[in-house]
Amino acid sequence: MGVAVSHFVHPQGICESDQVGAGTRIWAFAHVLPGARIGVDCNICDHVFVENDVIIGSRVTIKCGVAIWDGLCLEDDVFVGPNVAFTNDVFPRSKVYQAELPRTVVRQGASLGASCTILPGITIGTKAMVGAGSVLTRDVPPYAIVVGNPARIVGYVDAGNGAQRRAARVTQTSSGEDWPRALRVSGVSLHRLNRADDLRGSLVSGEVTSHMPFEPRRFFSVMWVPSKDVRGAHAHRLCEQFIVCLAGSVAVVVDDGSVREEVVMDEPHVGLYLPAMTWGIQYRYTPDALLLVMASRPYEPDDYIRDYDEFLTLVADRAK
Amino acid sequence: MGVAVSHFVHPQGICESDQVGAGTRIWAFAHVLPGARIGVDCNICDHVFVENDVIIGSRVTIKCGVAIWDGLCLEDDVFVGPNVAFTNDVFPRSKVYQAELPRTVVRQGASLGASCTILPGITIGTKAMVGAGSVLTRDVPPYAIVVGNPARIVGYVDAGNGAQRRAARVTQTSSGEDWPRALRVSGVSLHRLNRADDLRGSLVSGEVTSHMPFEPRRFFSVMWVPSKDVRGAHAHRLCEQFIVCLAGSVAVVVDDGSVREEVVMDEPHVGLYLPAMTWGIQYRYTPDALLLVMASRPYEPDDYIRDYDEFLTLVADRAK
């Protein structure tokens, strides 16, 4: 891309702002109002409109036909597909103005697919991927992939360096002999429990040592989770966990800060072990899903890390 | 807003029409064809295209990236969000033209959210609110809130002066002692009926005087209403009604011309009294909903007011 010493404006484009970074290009029929602030090396395509109270980071791409209204903030490396529609008024009426606009924030590296629609006041997390044609009605977590009208989470982007890819999906096939099975995510493993099925029902059992590498101090079960909801999305400093999906199915995302994998748990006789300092997310619950979690420690609120960025920092600190 | 003596066209905008009202602004890269008629104090944003056979009222806002095709009429105070797509051909083929275009009308004060798509020949009622990203495939009643692809009614806007708000929702909680309960809508009240549940079933009963303030001359029941449908949507000149939802649940909108409230009826032992001259709508039927209505008068076709504007006029006349 070379080193640009200044920004470029197409002869048929209009740029009224003087806060545009070097290397940024503003193309034909695009229009940037005086108050907008834009970073370096951005690409503002034809027919884009940028209002005044707007902050755009560096290396942002805005494809044709998009309007960036007052109140929006696009962080570095964001991609905005063609005809994406932002909004800044929950209940718009002509000539009726709000005292204060809800703020929409698109975090670093997130991508918005073509034609998607973002309702006011939403935050789209780091590296999230919004599918083309989606209608966003609530916040999108970091690294989540969402689609639909209204948009729902259907997957997660790989963590670490692999953010251009969907997280790998691990098949929880319970056949075969090689148990336990290590995943690529550090320390995480799948364990085959005992199972006996007959006409009198089904029995699944697991023992300390044979199946799980710790003595449980606590158990909990989660059920009746609406399929569109996500539970978990945190890591533990010290607590280890052992997860079994006794009924239905659920997808569990595990992430050690470098690698992210996703396991669909749909067989009651397979357990998933998470060591401490593993980021975990559960989602895509079927209506009948019933999750059993054994934990190595009692409930300690301070053991939870609920912010993914903090988790990444802690992982990096430990690696030093 | 000040008094504008003429309309404004940005230097990079194109206005070929001479029928544009005072105070209307036409911004950069917008293009108005010669035949278009536009009222006063409108805002025609960047990248808007207005064809010839178009009528636009006063105080209309059209956000970026919208095209207003031949055959469209936007009445006063309409709001059109960014990237809204109108159409005027049911079965478009390149270079195949229809003898007569279906006409799309957006009535006074209606708002179209960002990116929504309007199929040809649709009427969007007074003050209606179309959610962002919706695809409209049929008419929208006055004051209705619609969302989705295809769009369905999910609520109603408050009547009277409160059209910038969703109608208040009243909780039909049957506990407590304060019965009957007056709603804010004039004369409307909730009544607790007798109920006895045991292993042999459930019995609900109500009596004249104790529970309903009139002697029924007629009853009717409504059932098997598809959940996307609306029933009712009319007022009576003289007839009073007493509504009980014996099974399932249904939302009832009540409106006296000034205030609009919505009651979700989901307990069979609560009745809703509507005096004469109350606009009522029933919608969001669950599949098993069974509505019982007792009426104070026999069926008289002339007693029905089916046009909301006529209802408002009659309410105003009575208030004189």
Added chain:
Amino acid sequence: MGVAVSHFVHPQGICESDQVGAGTRIWAFAHVLPGARIGVDCNICDHVFVENDVIIGSRVTIKCGVAIWDGLCLEDDVFVGPNVAFTNDVFPRSKVYQAELPRTVVRQGASLGASCTILPGITIGTKAMVGAGSVLTRDVPPYAIVVGNPARIVGYVDAGNGAQRRAARVTQTSSGEDWPRALRVSGVSLHRLNRADDLRGSLVSGEVTSHMPFEPRRFFSVMWVPSKDVRGAHAHRLCEQFIVCLAGSVAVVVDDGSVREEVVMDEPHVGLYLPAMTWGIQYRYTPDALLLVMASRPYEPDDYIRDYDEFLTLVADRAK
């Protein structure tokens, strides 16, 4: 049958009681203990055993292989089929005796089919009919027909002189023009309501005068009745009723003291009118049945006649 001046005992039978009425016959291998009291013209078949603390009325038939234990009372005209098994201990243990036996009573004219089993302490009502092979676990109302293990009500015997017959079943066919339709039971009639079905659901309506001959002062609805249960089973002195089955189906028995009919109500647009002094029973509810009843008077506890014999007496008094 002739006039019997004394009772008869077969040479191979044993009768130790001296309280046996004239005309009663006691057959081979039958055995009557000293304390038993037996009325006139009974037939005690082969292999019957009658204990001491037993009262048997007149014209009773007891077929082969039945034992009548202490604590039983069979009123006049009772029929006991072959191999019927009575009991008198809820939790029998060998050599463990109860201080007081529960009393089983079979009322006048009732019939017990072959091989049925009667648990202790049960009352079987007047003219009731217990199907062969049934296991009775609770009381049987007068005139009821019960079958199964455990036994459930499946019909009713005709009232008045027709007790040898099942009550006639009236088809509630809503087609045809002849409305309202009088039933054979005095004053009872079926009325066709208005009904409109379309894609938006189904509406049923009825008006005073056109459809029901009184102005309702009260309504009640009954739902969620287990299919094995019976509701109603009473008459009103003054109150008239109008019954509509808005969902599912239910059988309604109507009885004026002389004639009994049964109407299966399974169409929501047909109403059933019951004048005062009509005995009514509702049973065979489908799980989704929802009954709406309009009443001509407020709830008055004294208006209810809950004893069928009292009802018959009152009917007879009025006929004088």
Added chain:
Amino acid sequence: MGVAVSHFVHPQGICESDQVGAGTRIWAFAHVLPGARIGVDCNICDHVFVENDVIIGSRVTIKCGVAIWDGLCLEDDVFVGPNVAFTNDVFPRSKVYQAELPRTVVRQGASLGASCTILPGITIGTKAMVGAGSVLTRDVPPYAIVVGNPARIVGYVDAGNGAQRRAARVTQTSSGEDWPRALRVSGVSLHRLNRADDLRGSLVSGEVTSHMPFEPRRFFSVMWVPSKDVRGAHAHRLCEQFIVCLAGSVAVVVDDGSVREEVVMDEPHVGLYLPAMTWGIQYRYTPDALLLVMASRPYEPDDYIRDYDEFLTLVADRAK
């Protein structure tokens, strides 16, 4: 009852056996063949037939109309109700005889209600109670109460001295403050777990010490048990258990050898603690029942006591 030095035969009864115990009475029209062996203090009522290859214990009651065929054994204290029908041929054909008869055994203290039918080769356990009119198609466990055609377990008789009673049912009501709650059965207790319900689902959790008095070394879950089946029915020598019913409901019988109670577990946030040497049975599973059991020890086959009589002996030994 006095001390009988010999047995009694009614003048109209026939006793061809000389192996009848003192105090036993054989009544009119009863017929005992030469090979039958009968204990002391029995009561053989009218119309009973006893074949040759039969063993009847002491203090047995056989009510009227019962035939005891070759191949049957009734242990001490058995009660056989009137018209009970035993069988000894699975596929009877007239004049076709089997080489060897299947043996039916009724264990000590069991009771067979009136009119029940017992298929060939069945064992009815100690103190079991068979409801009147039942048809037995498989073995009945000790202390079980069965009814129906075919018969199913519907409850259990109290253990210890209370065998004349149904086991007490404990309500698992989770409200109130008094937790944990001791049951009457020695050492058994109910514990309230943490529970949090919201729109995102339901979470139940329990911790060692706070909720369960041991550290789990093993867990197992049981599901998809047909409602007519029984699981469990054993005690542990050393292992403690903690039972939670995460979905549906199940009845758990607990028994310390002296007292028997039954707990219906239908709330996922209540746990049931069983110390070692507690007999436990689970039955009446709803189709969706999912039982979670935490155990204090690994799986040790020798820790199981599967025979109730052995359990009683061990309890008695420990009490010495």
Added chain:
Amino acid sequence: MGVAVSHFVHPQGICESDQVGAGTRIWAFAHVLPGARIGVDCNICDHVFVENDVIIGSRVTIKCGVAIWDGLCLEDDVFVGPNVAFTNDVFPRSKVYQAELPRTVVRQGASLGASCTILPGITIGTKAMVGAGSVLTRDVPPYAIVVGNPARIVGYVDAGNGAQRRAARVTQTSSGEDWPRALRVSGVSLHRLNRADDLRGSLVSGEVTSHMPFEPRRFFSVMWVPSKDVRGAHAHRLCEQFIVCLAGSVAVVVDDGSVREEVVMDEPHVGLYLPAMTWGIQYRYTPDALLLVMASRPYEPDDYIRDYDEFLTLVADRAK
């Protein structure tokens, strides 16, 4: 059994009839009235009662506690279990007599299990087997096995010489290579069709020659058969059939007059070929069962043999 020149009556039995065949034994407390006609080599056990208008064939066994009423006919080789209850009045009332009794017929070789109850006017077919404790409310076809209250067909007895056995059940396992598979019933075979399943659905196909040995001239499909019902029960003189169960499952009985087998068809890719002169019965339909039958000939009413005895005769004729 030896050669009996006369019949035997126990000293305590009563036989008033002089139409009793040689070798027949009448035991203690049994009672035969004067009009009864009884064949040779019967066994009339203790406590049996036989009325006047009764015909009993030869080699009939009647176990204890049974009464044979006026109107009954038991053909040769019938077995009647203990405490079986016959009836002869549909709506019994004490001292109310019918002009004509409904006739109950038990055909040659049929067996009635202990304690079963037979409603009036029923015919029980040749070699049928009625399970202990059943309540018969309708006719039983030849060779059928019925159980329950009310009794339903649950299987068939083997034909020909094997009538002491249940018909063999053939597992329709579609795995393996040996296709087509001949059954023991003459000429009947199972054929594996082609099947392809993928996410787009399931396809089953069959071709003439490869899968069925005739060219179909007719097809028919049978669905929505209540699970308690039986269809088929006939043979064809000339028509061949090819049966596929496309959905659900059904049991097909095939019988060549000597051997009878039963195939549970529950896989849509298996066809069953029936040559001409094969008796076929379909029963135990699941609610979703959908049977497809291809026939080698058009519909010809005269091709049907609907009477099993006629079928046997024709088979025998052909064998000559």
Added chain:
Amino acid sequence: MGVAVSHFVHPQGICESDQVGAGTRIWAFAHVLPGARIGVDCNICDHVFVENDVIIGSRVTIKCGVAIWDGLCLEDDVFVGPNVAFTNDVFPRSKVYQAELPRTVVRQGASLGASCTILPGITIGTKAMVGAGSVLTRDVPPYAIVVGNPARIVGYVDAGNGAQRRAARVTQTSSGEDWPRALRVSGVSLHRLNRADDLRGSLVSGEVTSHMPFEPRRFFSVMWVPSKDVRGAHAHRLCEQFIVCLAGSVAVVVDDGSVREEVVMDEPHVGLYLPAMTWGIQYRYTPDALLLVMASRPYEPDDYIRDYDEFLTLVADRAK
């Protein structure tokens, strides 16, 4: 439209390509990059953007607000509605470029409704019609009509000259006497089969000659097809077919190359005959649909024509 000797560019439009055909018009604020190739008589409306690596055929219409990216090909006569959004990156990240772009092709005569979104690499077939607001996630077959997010097939466009219309829908009404019924599509006919319904189930039958004009050599059944899927979509050179929908319902499209009709088959007693050289498609399967097809020939892979254009050619050849 006249004869244009050159193309037109609005004074406010930008056309940098010199490969634009005669008669093509490029309107205000439209921008065509140098590499684009555009055919004759196109209409490129206001605010359209055309990148370099683009091929646009002749007589193409592109409405306002559309961007045509590198990698797209629009064949002759394509219609692109306003605000349609194309894409060319499956996982877009700002400043991350793919080595090779997936190619999107819109085939001759297809139309894309307003605001629809097309994911990368999709082919939209000849004359297909994409409904307004749809999100395309997979290929669209020729002549298909698709709508929704994600888009599904809801119908087909008429073939031959009628491509401006939806294919006619034929009602499969089984009443009336005029059987068989010829459709407009050449040689295709509907046939009424025999049907008998009673309490024992439902039987449908058909015979050669009476109901189908050929002798089947093969049958196949199709079931469990997801409702969004399409099966069939081919013609046969020689094989005739006879289709019956035994359960559920399915829509069958038939097409002789000139006329296309659609039959909803929802009655099991109606068969549809397709002669050779008839294009057939089955779709809109209900979950319970079960299709039975009889074929006049064995399975011959070469008999299938799976490409619609090849079919049209063959039809035309035969017509010569």
